[in-house]
Amino acid sequence: MNISVKGTEEYGNQSYADLFRRILVDLGLANRVEEARIVILPEKPLFLISVRTRKARTTVKLDDIASVEEKGDNTYLNITNESYAPVLLANLWKRFGRERIEQLSRLEVLCHGIKPDLLKAIELDPGQELKKELLDALWRLMPEGFKVHHTLSSETVMTIAATEHVMTDEMILMAKQMQGDMETSTITEEESMPEDEESEEEDG
Amino acid sequence: MYEVLMFDGGVYRINELYELVEDIGGFVIQKTQLQVAITVTIAIPSEDRPIIESKTKELGGKLVEVPLAGTEIAVVAPTLGRHHMPHPVCDIAEHLRRYGAITVVMGLARGKGRETAQITADEMAFIEEYDAAIFVLGNFADCIMKEKVRLFEDIEVPVIVVCGPNISSLPNCEAVVCGVGRKAERMRHADEIAKLEETALAVEAAIFKRRNIIDEDPLCVHPAEVKQRVDELESVRQSLRPSPVVLHLDGLRVKVPYDQCKDMLRDIDIFGRKLGDLTTIAPSRLGGSTMIRILTTAQLQTRDNAQSSS
Structure with a gap:
């Protein structure tokens, strides 16, 4: 530098x-x-x-950094690329509010009342x-x-x-x-x- | 003549030290206890120092010179923003505490900028309640010499300026300590600690000068003697604020509300006279505190003469 x-x-x-x-x-x-x-x-x-x-790093889709699974009305995310976890969480909280995004563990997130398609469209920059x-x-x-x-x-x-x-x-x-x-x-x-x-x- | 020293040791048999200090006519100014360790600032008659030294040795502690004990010093930054805090302002304040001073950190409300930097009359009056003020300024000589000097030009207590560039002198201040400036990390390197020492020495010199001026017309009673009586007040005993009574060179700050305690303070008996006769008692600008300024011998005589003639 x-x-x-x-x-x-x-x-x-x-x-x-x-x-x-x-x-x-x-x-x-x-x-x-x-x-x-x-x-x-x-x-x-x-x-x-x-x-x-x-x-x-270039823009990535949520699909590339986490596995997305539909569970009833909710969607379960398992973050596979840890380095994106803080950015992804911040993005989800900002978009859907903290009450709908529940962090189950360090890399597991449960999105209440959100369809997988909506999540898959998210891009991180x-x-x-x-x-x-x-x-x-x-x-x-x-x-x-x-x-x-x-x-x-x-x-x-x-x-x-x-x-x-x-x-x-x-x-x-x-x-x-x-x-x-x-x-x-x-x-x-x-x-x-x-x-x-x-x-x-x-x-x- | 009183000498101020700091005992640094353990709590075991510490009462023996307190009793000895009392027996020789000295005062305990401040006690700070951390679990089993304790530091006690004491004022003792100079001639009795060997007695205290031997007691300290017996208790397994050590006696430290604290040239700034009995003073309260304001460390002033242009603002409370992260550009100035915590480094170097808090580093300086913390270092002065090692010399026995009680230090207060404050930031000006409108001190940022170059030409726009201001200090209000209220802030000046607040700073003047302290024994000395340290202004911690930035990195550019042009800014300090042309603009920032206005911040302390009307302050009546000694001012020490700590700044970055090499400036030989500034108007309206006792000393300039250069080579500090803005910091983003703690001052822990050898050269930085040397600068902290330099600052402490500059403050010490300014305080020494002010003590000499006060000694030309000495106070009618020593602040430590007043503190001993004030400490006995119920409202002071119940005060949960740190150091409820703080010594100044020419008086003391008592951290109890003026409105509720003024009469109690005025009625305190000091060598057969009321404290209200020997001092001026006024509300402090620091919320919930009272300032007691002790009259000098000449001022007391003038006041007594005026009262006896009327």
Whole structure:
């Protein structure tokens, strides 16, 4: 994992590199992140971070990770691929509510009043989970008071620019350029074009 | 002159130590018992230290210097968010306890950000109830020197700033400890422990300076003497809060509600006078507590003169 920090203050640069490394280790993401570039300009103020992750596992159907068995009105699931168990449970709880999903043991789940066909249609996307976890890591790292964000994200690269008051065009341009640079290095490795999605949020 | 020390040992025959401390005219400031282990902070006359040392040896304990005993210190973070807590704020607070201080961790309501960081008058008044305040700030000199200095510019108790970048000095603070900054893990490496030590020494120096200022016009009664009398109150005995009576350099915090206990506190007899005559008793901003500030000799004389002439 390569973390590079550019900024006007040497101490801050070094400490943020260490801090990010520590946060990734804490969240178990150290081997999922390939590269991170951070720009910190406290006098503007601007905090810009771009992270490139390794490609997540492809989408899987519930059928591939668990055996599905109809038992009267209910459906019994036996999870065969343990690594998907937490994601699957979270997904089922979110979809059907906790009162209908009963976890009998670590890998056995009884779904009350749910037909197997409905369950078999469920697809799990580990990439989405990775993005969520990465976002958590970035939230932990970013200065707390920098509430105005501009986020750029593609399949493997996520870039966030954060500032305190007004997000200027110059800052957005810097973010786009950094996102482009990170994606270019992905293209040379994977020879594929990631799809772009852009969003901006402002709170506080 | 009283000397504050901490006995670290077992509960076996501990009553003998309490009796000895009382016999030589000293006070027990705080007792912390963990199963059969106990630490007792005591204030004793300096000249009687060898007697306590020999008793400690007899009981199989050890005597530790606690330069910050009898003080209550606030460790202030810009917010209570996970960016600042638990590390390094709680590490600093915990380390100061080893020096005998009672420490309180607090986060400002609007302390986050650079230009938007604020401190309210209420928060300042709250911090001023303590003997000293440690402000734990971040990693960027530009932010600290231009903006964060506003947070403590009007605070009247000694302020020590702990931050990341190397800053030689800051206005309105007693000392700056650099090389800490934001942390995502416990400060347990040798260089980090050295920084905690440096912080404790900076606090110790600030407290020593404040003690010297107080000694120029000494308090009319020692806070430990007041504590001994306050401890006997029924409402204090029944208080379940940790350390119901906390010593300060110039008074004490009693963790009983002001409205219910003010008269009882005022009527306490101290060397033939009422506590209300020797101190100012006011409600604390910490809920359900009362602040007792002891008058200095000169203040007491002025008050006595004013009362006798009227």
